[in-house]
Amino acid sequence: MNKKTEDIVNGMMDVDFFSQWLGIEVINVAPGTCLLKMTVRKDMLNGFGIAHGGIAYSLADSALAFASNGYGQISLSIETSIAHFNKITEGEVILAEAMEIHRSSKIAKYSVEIFSLAGEKKALFSGTVYRTQKAHELKK
């Protein structure tokens, strides 16, 4: 396990009130990768009675933030996209796994797969970040 990356992500999660509202649980995190989990609740549904598109996006966007910031330098989202494949229903447990596609000194691209516990593909997210020179400051 990578202690510094975990400290960064825990520090972010502590004040990430929206990820907390979503009930996001960090299963695993390391520089450039991350696995998150959450359960869809009734207050996350849209007008069609299934999970709002923003729920899968938000989970994936948090995964992008944790995976890319895990290196220690502050990384900011430039451009993201998501395709929704299968509906996500109330009570379903969904996971998001972030994988690094490419990383240069300034720019990095990640792919985040969203799937159910049963392994059904729910959505595919893609995100590009700008890697600043500014380091995360960790609280003692």
Added chain:
Amino acid sequence: MNKKTEDIVNGMMDVDFFSQWLGIEVINVAPGTCLLKMTVRKDMLNGFGIAHGGIAYSLADSALAFASNGYGQISLSIETSIAHFNKITEGEVILAEAMEIHRSSKIAKYSVEIFSLAGEKKALFSGTVYRTQKAHELKK
């Protein structure tokens, strides 16, 4: 005003519990277009103390759903993307305006601009939908 489109969107909003949690207000809606408004709260912030990327996305995704479903036939999101330009802070009022870029019998593409009351560009969302042959059923 378009009575049928309003009825469809009101019917969707009635059961869209996530848009309700976000505090989304429908300012205007017509077939192919829509203007929404919401205020960013503390429980919508991310690990950097600004609005989570999922907040602007969710607002825009609701705008996409209302604008595209306003024609009467059920329309489903295929592919969406968003670029975040300026940070959105706690207490800010943000608006999302959906505009139709192109529409064929099966596929339609929308652009959604997210901006503050002061007119600052916050994000640009782009969404493509598949237009089913199934009509929205309105409650009496």
Added chain:
Amino acid sequence: MNKKTEDIVNGMMDVDFFSQWLGIEVINVAPGTCLLKMTVRKDMLNGFGIAHGGIAYSLADSALAFASNGYGQISLSIETSIAHFNKITEGEVILAEAMEIHRSSKIAKYSVEIFSLAGEKKALFSGTVYRTQKAHELKK
């Protein structure tokens, strides 16, 4: 090998004058997948002296067309994107491998990796197609 898919792709290549100009060679093709190869020439360079972004895109777009049309029904590109990671230089041999991410009756999504013979990642393309009900007619 899948004879019908090969016939469809060969039939398309026969009149695909731009893929011919690019010097695209079909290494392998099957329903939902495809591997293409080409060599970058001087007349494919841009103002920076490296391969124009349109070259990798065009190779990937042909891969998308062959992989998605290989099932036998005419499939049309709705939305595509590409991220360029490393420069491609004159004389380099590049390959494009299309993989199916998701497929429903009407919509399918593909990922196309562009890489050099040495295995260096050059670009990542993503493409979504609309699957019509119209079948490819094969010449006798």
Added chain:
Amino acid sequence: MNKKTEDIVNGMMDVDFFSQWLGIEVINVAPGTCLLKMTVRKDMLNGFGIAHGGIAYSLADSALAFASNGYGQISLSIETSIAHFNKITEGEVILAEAMEIHRSSKIAKYSVEIFSLAGEKKALFSGTVYRTQKAHELKK
């Protein structure tokens, strides 16, 4: 007219052999914007007998390069996307107009509309660039 921007774009076009092959004509260019024109030839068609998707993409990608590099600092494409709306046929004259959506010191986003002389929307391209600190060197 902006002399420096024109010199940069002319300098790029002089060695941009692929844009030359496409027959691209620079109608207008200024920092952050650009209007290009070309005519579709038989050797630009795909397996469906219409312009290959790579043709509209390549025209738009050149427009992105000229518009973003027109400020004087070298700008590199990070992420681009294109949606094709209407088929482009042999002999058609198409134009591409690049517009700046947002620009910060490091990142800028452009939208490029591709349309026919008759004003029919053909495609919509979106491109994000990284703005390096390196300046274009102009030949005396």
